[in-house]
Amino acid sequence: MLHFRSELYNFATLLHNHKATFMNQKKMPVTVLSGFLGAGKTTLLNHILHHRHGLKVAVIVNDMSEVNVDARLVEGQHTLSRTEERLVEMSNGCICCTLREDLMVEVEKLAKENRFDYLLIESTGISEPVPVAQTFSFVDEQSGIDLSRWATIDCMVTVVDAYNFAADFGSLDTISGRSLSDGDDHRTIVNLLTDQIEFANVIILNKTDLVPHSRLKELHAIIHALNPGARIIESSFSKVEIREIVNTGLFDYGQAEQSAGWIRELEKVENGGHVPETDEYGISSFVFRDARPFHPKRFWDYIQQNWPAGIIRSKGLFWLASRASQALNWSQAGGSVRAESAGVWWASMPADQRRRYQAYIDNRDTIEARWGEFGDRVNELVLIGQDLNQQQILGELEACLCTPREIALMESGARFADPFPGL
Structure with missing residues (x-):
């Protein structure tokens, strides 16, 4: 012992x-x-x-x-x-x-x-x-x-x-x-x-x-x-x-x-708005936000033909009338542009289904606070660049959005020509 x-x-x-x-x-x-x-x-x-x-x-x-x-x-x-x-x-x-x-x-x-x-x-x-x-x-x-x-x-x-x-x-x-x-x-x-x-x-x-x-x-x-x-x-x-x-x-x-600068820019906007400032080298940043969907053909043509050369970096989420359930990630740096799937919008699910997801439960207040005509769907792009004409770029992006008639067609199930690759 x-x-x-x-x-x-x-x-x-x-x-x-x-x-x-x-x-x-x-x-x-x-x-x-x-x-x-x-x-x-x-x-x-x-x-x-x-x-x-x-x-x-x-x-x-x-x-x-x-x-x-x-x-x-x-x-x-x-x-x-x-x-x-x-x-x-x-x-x-x-x-x-x-x-x-x-x-x-x-x-x-x-x-x-x-x-x-x-x-x-x-x-x-x-x-x-x-x-x-x-x-x-x-x-x-x-x-x-x-x-x-x-x-x-x-x-x-x-x-x-x-x-x-x-x-x-x-x-x-x-x-x-x-x-x-x-x-x-x-x-x-x-x-x-x-x-x-x-x-x-x-x-x-x-x-x-x-x-x-x-x-x-x-x-x-x-x-x-x-x-x-x-x-x-x-x-x-x-x-x-x-x-x-x-x-x-x-x-x-x-x-x-x-x-990242694009995240900081979003935070400024979400915390009461942000007045864009341009430094002495012409560097500025701003956010394009609109709940309406992009028309797939017009937005594609704008990216391919008229995307402003002065945009150094852009990042965010967007959606297309041709694929209303799909959330898309946007990422551009210099001359490289990437668009890829980010999953589905919560609004594309029946209410009882999305309420079973823990991610929705954990963020429900934030999600529902931003709920609008199209649910949580939104185009939200941060743009950072040099010598940018903010009002012109915002106007050009807005012209890529669907008109009321096109939105009605989307909601009735009409098909849109979509040159974006399968994401």
């Missing part, structure tokens, strides 16, 4: 010590570096490692190539001490897709060692930042890994190439079209750039030495319109103050989800 008590005491002591170790372990802060290929992420990473002020830093470098060139560059700078830093290479994939599980395993492994002050993750140039951030609040059911126990994102940084930004943002090139991935990746460069900018806490406008001062200030205005809450830092050769991107305490996932 005494022997049993001794074993029990030893187990309890072991359990107590393990719990104490876990409780005393501080979550490892993480800075994620995003940015298109060639923007200067690896140069920034090396700069941080050269000026880490005594921090013990772990580094994860993600690259799409079979030989991880970025990792070789980092090692070549001789900044990784065998006793203070560790470099983890992640090749042949992308953090946001095939290597997400590997990322979780590596982060947990590094955090559990409890000897690093900080983790830097350099994602590949074609990686979207949102899935990377989601990884830190995602529990993998197979492995049981929960990164929120071990690490926390401190800052999401996007490096922007000031010299090539205009060409890339105005391009219709796709990832695979530029041979930037082995697979058939049809994402456009401009949409990737937009995603990286809209989700960042800090945007480093790099290669500023190659851009005239007037153009640089204009770039500031454009990027600020895309993400009004982000800090914009100018740099040459990615030289920035380390405290601007390390141990900042800036990242909050909920805030990051709402950081």
Whole structure:
């Protein structure tokens, strides 16, 4: 019996010590570096490692190539001490897709060692930042890994190439079209750039030495319109103050989800109206909102033939008389336009059916407060651009809406010519 008590005491002591170790372990802060290929992420990473002020830093470098060139560059700078830093290479994939599980395993492994002050993750140039951030609040059911126990994102940084930004943002090139991935990746460069900018806490406008001062200030205005809450830092050769991107305490996932300029514009309108302002570079934003459906042919022709070139970014929901039950997502950045299904409108369901959905129950007051002639159906587009003629654009969009006669035809079940692809 005494022997049993001794074993029990030893187990309890072991359990107590393990719990104490876990409780005393501080979550490892993480800075994620995003940015298109060639923007200067690896140069920034090396700069941080050269000026880490005594921090013990772990580094994860993600690259799409079979030989991880970025990792070789980092090692070549001789900044990784065998006793203070560790470099983890992640090749042949992308953090946001095939290597997400590997990322979780590596982060947990590094955090559990409890000897690093900080983790830097350099994602590949074609990686979207949102899935990377989601990884830190995602529990993998197979492995049981929960990164929120071990690490926390401190800052999401996007490096922007000031010299090539205009060409890339105005391009219709796709990832695979530029041979930037082995697979058939049809994402456009401009949409990737937009995603990286809209989700960042800090945007480093790099290669500023190659851009005239007037153009640089204009770039500031454009990027600020895309993400009004982000800090914009100018740099040459990615030289920035380390405290601007390390141990900042800036990242909050909920805030990051709402950081895009188009979301901020909607919030302004919903909170009592917004008087559009145009800055000195002609950057302005406004919202088109109307409950009436778009006529599919007129709206399609307007998009294809007369969409204003000055619109930098537009986002929102819309509906067509030809498919009254379907809610459609609208997303445009530069010359890239996407329309895709967002599900169905609540108004397309019988009342007793929609009231069985938890999403409807949770948001019923908001949904019903906006209920109108067409239920919750609405066209709501945020437009951000340069040198825009607001009244003219609003008038042109209004001309794409159905007339009272066309609405009556829609309600009687008439068919409309619809050039939009199946969504």
